[in-house]
Amino acid sequence: MSSVYIRSIGMTDVGEHWERSLVDLAVEAVLKTMEEARWPTIDLMIVANMMAGRLLAQNNLGTFIASEAGLSGVRSMRMEAAHASGGVAIATAYSLIRSGTYRNVLVVGVEKTRDVLAEDAVEALSTSEDAEYTLMTGANIYTIAGILTKLYLARYSARYEDLVFFPVIAHANAVNSPHAQFRREISVKHVLNSPMISDPVRLLDSPPLSDGAAALLMSEDPSGSIARVTYSDYTTSTLRFYSQDDPLSIPTLRSSIVTLREGGIEIEKVDFVELHDTFSVLAAMTLEELGLADAGRAAEQAANGRFDLDGELPISTFGGMKARGFPAGASGVYQVAEAAMQVSGNAGKNQVQDAKLGIAVNLSGFGSTASLTAVEV
Amino acid sequence: MMVLPTISYWRAKRYYYNMVGSVCRSCGREFFPPVKVCPVCGSRDIEQKLMPQMGRLITYTITRQLGSSFKRFRPITFGLVELDNGVKVLGQLVDFMDEQLREGIRVRMVIRRLREDGEDGVIFYGYKFTPDEP
Numbered sequence: 001m002s003s004v005y006i007r008s009i010g011m012t013d014v015g016e017h018w019e020r021s022l023v024d025l026a027v028e029a030v031l032k033t034m035e036e037a038r039w040p041t042i043d044l045m046i047v048a049n050m051m052a053g054r055l056l057a058q059n060n061l062g063t064f065i066a067s068e069a070g071l072s073g074v075r076s077m078r079m080e081a082a083h084a085s086g087g088v089a090i091a092t093a094y095s096l097i098r099s100g101t102y103r104n105v106l107v108v109g110v111e112k113t114r115d116v117l118a119e120d121a122v123e124a125l126s127t128s129e130d131a132e133y134t135l136m137t138g139a140n141i142y143t144i145a146g147i148l149t150k151l152y153l154a155r156y157s158a159r160y161e162d163l164v165f166f167p168v169i170a171h172a173n174a175v176n177s178p179h180a181q182f183r184r185e186i187s188v189k190h191v192l193n194s195p196m197i198s199d200p201v202r203l204l205d206s207p208p209l210s211d212g213a214a215a216l217l218m219s220e221d222p223s224g225s226i227a228r229v230t231y232s233d234y235t236t237s238t239l240r241f242y243s244q245d246d247p248l249s250i251p252t253l254r255s256s257i258v259t260l261r262e263g264g265i266e267i268e269k270v271d272f273v274e275l276h277d278t279f280s281v282l283a284a285m286t287l288e289e290l291g292l293a294d295a296g297r298a299a300e301q302a303a304n305g306r307f308d309l310d311g312e313l314p315i316s317t318f319g320g321m322k323a324r325g326f327p328a329g330a331s332g333v334y335q336v337a338e339a340a341m342q343v344s345g346n347a348g349k350n351q352v353q354d355a356k357l358g359i360a361v362n363l364s365g366f367g368s369t370a371s372l373t374a375v376e377v
Numbered sequence: 378m379m380v381l382p383t384i385s386y387w388r389a390k391r392y393y394y395n396m397v398g399s400v401c402r403s404c405g406r407e408f409f410p411p412v413k414v415c416p417v418c419g420s421r422d423i424e425q426k427l428m429p430q431m432g433r434l435i436t437y438t439i440t441r442q443l444g445s446s447f448k449r450f451r452p453i454t455f456g457l458v459e460l461d462n463g464v465k466v467l468g469q470l471v472d473f474m475d476e477q478l479r480e481g482i483r484v485r486m487v488i489r490r491l492r493e494d495g496e497d498g499v500i501f502y503g504y505k506f507t508p509d510e511p
């Protein structure tokens with residue numbers, strides 16, 4: 001069985017790139033990655049993107065970005081799985097390399113959400129949900145986050161003041177994260193005083209709108225590699241979070257843990273987790289579903305420092321979706337690039353001590369698609 | 378920018394107006410929105426079924442940040458409702474006084490205007506929920 005290596009990574013800063021186009025950002029990430037690996041032959045490029053067709057009226061991103069990056073003639077296509085596009089692209093590259101189909105696959109995630117009005121971006125970000133039966137009622141991702149957060153707090157008698165330690169941790173980790181969108185600390189008080197967007201969820205407990213691109217060169221060739229991908233897969237369920245037997249569970253993740261264990265990786269041994277922490281409730285649900293926190297206890301443990309950078313189980317080590325930023329379709333690629341920086345000892349001031357194994361969880365919506373990638377030294 | 382193309386709305390209209398869902402003839406489970414394949418047992422022996430008009434409010438939230446199609450109606454109160462057949466539905470709550478809203482109250486389905494399309498003047502109707510308690 002062949003292994004899969006990350007030979008190089010490249011990324012733009014996450015933020016508001018008013019002066020640069022989607023293609024500009026993607027090409028920067030691709031060129032950095034290709035330079036670092038000294039331009040090997042690429043068998044396939046996968047562009048992970050959620051919203052360009054809707055927000056920028058641009059499709060055919062595979063060919064467009066490949067040709068603009070000097071890779072004309074290479075197989076190239078766009079992968080869309082809403083906010084999990086990046087994780088699904090990486091899982092696809094992983095399986096194509098492991099099966100021996102391709103030797104070098106370049107994954108580039110790119111998103112541009114700041115070129116349009118925020119209300120249009122929110123509507124586009126919400127297209128992870130069912131247009132005919134969820135969005136038609138007027139609901140959006142904030143509505144669903146509000147409802148899930150209320151259900152979580154009620155079921156476990158948890159406190160919102162504890163739950164919002166997740167964005168507080170994310171922002172603390174972003175201070176020294178070179179590519180993060182919000183490199184400043186916030187307090188629980190800041191979160192609780194920020195505008196209500198869908199009660200009890202506050203603005204500072206919701207994902208920012210971000211532009212950015214990140215790329216990974218995944219390969220069967222270990223020479224000069226910085227990290228290994230030892231597991232990458234995804235599963236799907238229903239778009240209707242509320243029709244599941246338990247809206248607070250992420251059944252897609254539960255099945256990933258089984259196959260992760262079958263692949264020889266014990267979840268208890270992970271040194272850090274890159275979380276899909278767009279909303280605090282999702283961070284808590286994910287940690288609990290993975291068995292990394294007891295049901296209903298994640299918020300309290302966040303408040304007690306367990307998930308801090310120097311805590312027992314660091315999370316979102318470069319700021320996560322909340323503070324590194326949330327370039328939706330690219331966010332899963334950022335996560336794995338960050339995990340590679342950790343296990344290769346290149347995380348600078350954010351280095352997790354003795355980081356050997358990290359996992360990245362990238363979800364669409366509220367877990368309708370769940371991808372999980374393990375990165376090891 | 379639109380939340381749903383007009384033609385999609387027209388196609389799904391009868392489901393919005395009456396909450397027509399599905400029942401699986403193999404396992405008996407009911408679903409809304411309607412399904413083509415039973416997500417529980419995999420059967421394709423599915424019949425249309427009118428959903429009950431009554432249910433219980435599981436929880437609710439007031440959304441203040443809305444997308445471009447709905448921002449005129451800001452804020453909107455949404456409820457997660459468990460219909461009397463056990464099916465859960467997300468929908469707007471209407472015709473209530475603030476002090477009436479409590480988790481667990483009985484609610485009834487009503488048909489109300491969802492929004493109108495500015496350009497071609499199409500009015501979109503659909504199900505919403507209202508408290509059914511004194």
Ligand SMILES: [Zn+2]
Nearest residue numbers: 401404415418
């Ligand atoms: Zn059935």
